[in-house]
Amino acid sequence: xxxxxxxxxxxxxxxxxxxxxxxxxxxxxxxxxxxxxxxxxxxxxxxxxxxxxxxxxxxxxxxxxxxxxxxxxxxxxxxxxxxxxxxxxxxxxxxxxxxxxxxxxxxxxxxxxxxxxxxxxxxxxxxxxxxxxxxxxxxxxxxxxxxxxxxxxxxxxxxxxxxxxxxxxxxxxxxxxxxxxxxxxxxxxxxxxxxxxxxxxxxxxxxxxxxxxxxxxxxxxxxxxxxxxxxxxxxxxxxxxxxxxxxxxxxxxxxxxxxxxxxxxxxxxxxxxxxxxxxxxxxxxxxxxxxxxxxxxxxxxxxxxxxxxxxxxxxxxxxxxxxxxxxxxxxxxxxxxxxxxxxxxxxxxxxxxxxxxxxxxxxxxxxxxxxxxxxxxxxxxxxxxxxxxxxxxxxxxxxxxxxxxxxxxxxxxxxxxxxxxxxxxxxxxxxxxxxxxxxxxxxxxxxxxxxxxxxxxx
Numbered sequence: 040x041x042x043x044x045x046x047x048x049x050x051x052x053x054x055x056x057x058x059x060x061x062x063x064x065x066x067x068x069x070x071x072x073x074x075x076x077x078x079x080x081x082x083x084x085x086x087x088x089x090x091x092x093x094x095x096x097x098x099x100x101x102x103x104x105x106x107x108x109x110x111x112x113x114x115x116x117x118x119x120x121x122x123x124x125x126x127x128x129x130x131x132x133x134x135x136x137x138x139x140x141x142x143x144x145x146x147x148x149x150x151x152x153x154x155x156x157x158x159x160x161x162x163x164x165x166x167x168x169x170x171x172x173x174x175x176x177x178x179x180x181x182x183x184x185x186x187x188x189x190x191x192x193x194x195x196x197x198x199x200x201x202x203x204x205x206x207x208x209x210x211x212x213x214x215x216x217x218x219x220x221x222x223x224x225x226x227x228x229x230x231x232x233x234x235x236x237x238x239x240x241x242x243x244x245x246x247x248x249x250x251x252x253x254x255x256x257x258x259x260x261x262x263x264x265x266x267x268x269x270x271x272x273x274x275x276x277x278x279x280x281x282x283x284x285x286x287x288x289x290x291x292x293x294x295x296x297x298x299x300x301x302x303x304x305x306x307x308x309x310x311x312x313x314x315x316x317x318x319x320x321x322x323x324x325x326x327x328x329x330x331x332x333x334x335x336x337x338x339x340x341x342x343x344x345x346x347x348x349x350x351x352x353x354x355x356x357x358x359x360x361x362x363x364x365x366x367x368x369x370x371x372x373x374x375x376x377x378x379x380x381x382x383x384x385x386x387x388x389x390x391x392x393x394x395x396x397x398x399x400x401x402x403x404x405x406x407x408x409x410x411x412x413x414x415x416x417x418x419x420x421x422x423x424x425x426x427x428x429x430x431x432x433x434x435x436x437x438x439x440x441x442x443x444x445x446x447x448x449x450x451x452x453x454x455x456x457x458x459x460x461x462x463x464x465x466x467x468x469x470x471x472x473x474x475x476x477x478x479x480x481x482x483x484x485x486x487x488x489x490x491x492x493x494x495x496x497x
Contacts, residue, residue, distance in 0.1 A: 058115035059358050065365060066120050067106050069155035071099050073148065073231060074124065076251045078139055086142060086241050091135040098132040099124075120152075121145050142243050144235035146265040146353045151231040153361065155252065157274050160368045161223045164274075167375035168212045168219075168281065169493060174382040175212070176489045179205040183486070184479040186464045187302070187392035188401055195399035198464040201387060203477040206485055211284040218277040226270030229254035233261035236352035266352040268342065271364050275339040278367045279332075285374050286332035289325040292381060296322045301391045306384035309377065324377045331370040338363035396464045400429045400439045405461040405470065414453040424451045 075096060082092035102124055117123050122145075128136035182201035189199035229249035232239065238261040245257035258264035295302035309324040341363045345356055403425050410421035428450045432439045435446070440462035447454045461470050472478045475485075490496050 054115050057118060057355075059119045059361070060111070060113045060115065060117065060123060062362050062365060063120045063149075064111040064113065064123070065361075066149075066152040066156055067111050067124070068103075069152040069159075070120050070124055070148070071103050071106075073151045073155065073252060074139060075099055076248050077143060077231060079251070080244050080248050081138070081141055081241075083247070084242055084244055086243070087138045091138050094132045094135045095128065095139050098128045098136065101131055102127050119145070119149075121148050142234065142239045142241040143231065144233075144265070146235050147230045147233040147261075150233070150265050150267070151229060151252070153268075154226060154230065154254075154270055157270055157364065158223060158226065160364070161219045161274060161277075163368070164278065164281065164371060164375075165216055165219050167372060167379070168216050171375055171379045171382065172209050172212050172216075172489070173493050173495060174379050175205050175209045176486055176493065176495065178382055178385075178387075179203075179209070179482070180486050182387060182389065183482050184468075185387070185389040185392065186396045186468055187389070188396040188399070189477070195395065195401050197404055198396045198401050198467045199471075199477040200468055200479060200482055201389065201392060202479070202482045202486070203468075205382075206482060206489070208284065208288050209489055211287075212281070215277065215281040215284060218280060219274075222270065222273035222277055224255075226273060227253075227255045228258045228264075229256070230258050230264035230267075233258060233264040236262055236265050262352045266349065266354075266357070268346055268357065268360050271360055272339070272342060272346070274364060275335070275342060275367055278371045279336050279339045282332035282335040282371060282374060285378050286329045288378060288382075289328040292325040292385070293322045293329070296320075296325075300395075302388055302395075304386040304388070305381060306386070308384055309381045324381060328374045328378055331374045335367045335370055338367040393464070397438060400432060402439055402462050402464060402467045403429055405467045406439065406458065409458050409461050410451070410453070413455070413457065414451075416453065427451075 078087065078092045078095045078099075081087040082089050105127075111120065111123060114123065114126075117126050125136060125139060128139065179202040182205070185201040186198050187201050187204060188195040189197045189204070229245070229252055231248050231252070232243050232245040249255070249257040258267075292303060292305065294300055296305050305320070305322050305325070310320045310322060342360055345359050349356060406428060407418065407421040407425040410416040410424060411418050414421075416424070428442065428447060429439060431446060431450060432442055435442065440459065444454070444456055444459075447458065460466055468477050469479065472481060475481070
């Protein structure tokens with residue numbers, strides 16, 4: 040490829056370290072698609088003949104068929120996917136293949152191919168997140184009124200509903216989808232035609248190639264275009280945030296599946312056994328989703344460090360931009376599929392959840408709130424009164440709402456019988472009617488809105 044400048048070929052180790060075909064072969068579809076558009080533009084602007092453009096198009100069609108059937112061959116001497124396509128094209132159609140590289144460089148070529156690939160990866164991530172959202176909404180609708188403990192510090196805090204808890208993850212994924220959507224808009228500019236770094240003197244039509252590849256516009260600065268990898272970092276940042284949310288849900292499933300919690304039973308399809316302990320049912324799928332989050336975060340760190348000190352324009356360090364993105368994409372795709380399957384197939388023990396919600400005086404705040412609303416007690420004073428009532432219930436071996444009115448009035452005489460309208464877990468969740476609250480009526484409305492957004496009622 041560049042042998043005219045050098046008298047000797049590269050050393051074996053140079054050939055090995057310089058080659059990227061082992062991983063950038065994943066870009067072959069994008070490389071062929073961009074090459075088709077590029078040569079069509081060259082012909083339309085009389086930069087190459089129509090006959091050569093037709094021959095190149097036919098050759099690219101044959102290469103596409105070959106790669107589809109047999110995969111991409113790997114020759115380290117050809118370095119990357121771009122030279123593999125060009126070399127095979129020359130074998131098929133002869134010298135006319137060399138005209139394909141007119142008015143472009145591998146720098147703008149790889150920037151274009153990689154953007155196309157990342158754009159597809161963003162769309163795939165959005166589809167996977169939407170599938171998990173649908174699973175969460177479906178299961179939440181089944182358990183709109185199922186009472187469970189809400190936690191802070193992993194201690195029972197206030198009763199909530201299982202539907203409300205599951206919908207919290209719907210909201211997290213909604214933000215994840217918005218991050219991918221924002222990144223997709225920002226990255227949808229086409230570098231093709233920026234050439235090596237300075238643009239080209241050929242009368243090319245960058246608007247035409249950008250639109251033909253479904254970009255919104257061509258990039259505005261050739262130096263930036265070939266050296267920009269913000270789109271890859273944006274993808275990794277969105278993927279990392281999504282993986283953190285998946286990891287949090289996975290962690291809850293791991294905890295809830297333990298004998299100490301007993302809130303869920305994961306299906307056989309997403310559990311494993313032990314090689315020595317036949318009684319074991321391990322939540323390995325959830326643990327691996329949790330573990331994958333660390334690797335995706337590592338991919339973001341890796342590319343961030345690679346890019347942090349690079350001067351304009353292209354440097355060979357940027358060859359290392361693809362593997363972190365490819366790995367993150369594969370891990371995120373697998374994690375989303377696994378988590379969706381777990382949510383769809385998990386069995387919730389709502390009886391166990393209710394029993395846990397009834398323990399630990401989780402409705403204590405409801406007593407304090409009642410004192411504020413009905414007895415005009417300042418909240419801090421109500422907090423102390425409630426603390427004394429909890430101590431009394433502990434001493435009597437009762438739940439807070441099992442105390443009699445006389446017992447409660449012995450703590451504070453302003454307490455009246457209407458307090459029992461808020462003290463049970465069911466009454467507690469029903470009373471939380473503020474927007475975004477856990478009241479079943481509120482949760483049901485949010486589920487209905489989510490179903491509409493997700494197209495689940497169409």
